[in-house]
């Protein structure tokens with residue numbers, strides 16, 4: 001069964017009463033805008049966006065709200081930022097830190113908007129909001145009061161679920177220091193029902209230095225934040241979340257989900273939303289490298305392929321299976337081949353799981369009418385050959401699709417494509433051709449005779465047939481490209497200048 005349909009079936013069962021009541025189901029996900037967002041975050045986002053789309057398809061009212069978390073403290077310094085400028089900001093809420101470009105409203109907006117662009121480019125349109133809106137707008141006030149009043153319950157949950165001991169004067173809250181503006185460095189030591197007493201510690205965390213200030217302040221209206229596992233539950237309660245999963249790392253035993261579930265029910269008296277864990281989305285076999293640079297940011301990967309291919313990478317694997325997207329490997333040509341198979345299957349009129357999957361590759365399930373899609377790997381080869389004309393090489397191909405694939409192939413070749421997909425017609429006999437065996441040389445001589453006898457250059461089809469007959473592919477690639485592989489050699493040869501071909505075959509077979 002298509003995994004999305006399976007999850008929908010679970011939702012139908014677990015949220016039966018809510019669905020029957022006609023309530024608009026709230027699906028939620030969030031991402032902390034602490035830097036350039038790694039494409040791996042798209043796995044959870046797509047899971048939630050897909051669930052919302054699936055509910056809509058079934059006529060169940062639903063809204064997908066996506067939070068840009070701009071209230072978390074900056075707890076890591078991305079390598080692409082100026083250390084001298086940002087080191088002193090460490091520990092402050094992200095929304096209070098200046099944007100790297102000096103234009104965006106703040107640090108979180110700068111990176112959040114880049115991620116939102118990627119989300120939109122992939123064909124998803126969640127309703128956006130910021131964590132700062134919840135806190136500054138007073139929407140978290142009730143949850144903060146409940147967490148402080150039941151601090152002993154929270155301490156007990158941490159102890160039972162994750163074995164973490166919290167002293168009797170520990171409170172589930174971090175105040176934004178009135179003196180230095182940092183939130184990652186403070187600890188609350190008392191709560192009198194109106195105000196909390198806190199200290200800003202120089203060495204409370206390794207990644208930020210507090211100022212030593214001590215004070216008492218109201219914890220409401222954006223002056224303090226809950227620790228994230230408690231905050232996760234608080235957001236379910238405050239927003240009325242019905243559906244929210246998370247990465248499988250959060251679902252480990254004694255992990256964040258276990259804590260949040262109990263805090264939600266025991267502190268906020270709110271049931272845990274329906275949710276499923278999602279597996280990871282790896283890039284080149286690695287999980288996360290968001291602090292390492294631009295290579296695997298959501299934006300850079302989303303822009304590398306059209307939405308339907310990016311969505312195939314995500315929808316094409318069950319949510320409980322790992323994805324490994326390797327732009328430097330053959331992930332992209334393989335995805336295109338899979339897409340073409342699904343397209344053909346869809347056009348054959350069969351209605352099954354593959355058809356369901358194919359529909360979901362297109363935003364709003366609007367399936368395009370593509371006739372004869374040109375194979376991506378062949379397009380990628382052709383765009384590298386200055387003597388070949390795309391329209392002539394793919395006369396029957398869907399024109400728009402051909403143009404799109406050519407554009408994406410060029411981009412991929414320029415940025416990532418592995419050596420085996422990079423081809424260059426060699427002006428002189430390639431070094432690799434010197435390793436041709438006597439058998440390969442005699443095959444090339446036969447090909448030479450065939451071309452000379454033919455008079456005019458044979459057609460691509462004729463040459464392709466001849467190459468098959470002679471088993472001459474490898475020798476031809478070595479002689480012209482200096483590689484032992486390549487696509488459609490017959491067509492490739494047929495559009496070369498005949499004199500050039502004759503000369504090369506003579507040299508190679510000598």
Ligand SMILES: [Zn+2]
Nearest residue numbers: 177180200211
């Ligand atoms: Zn301070």
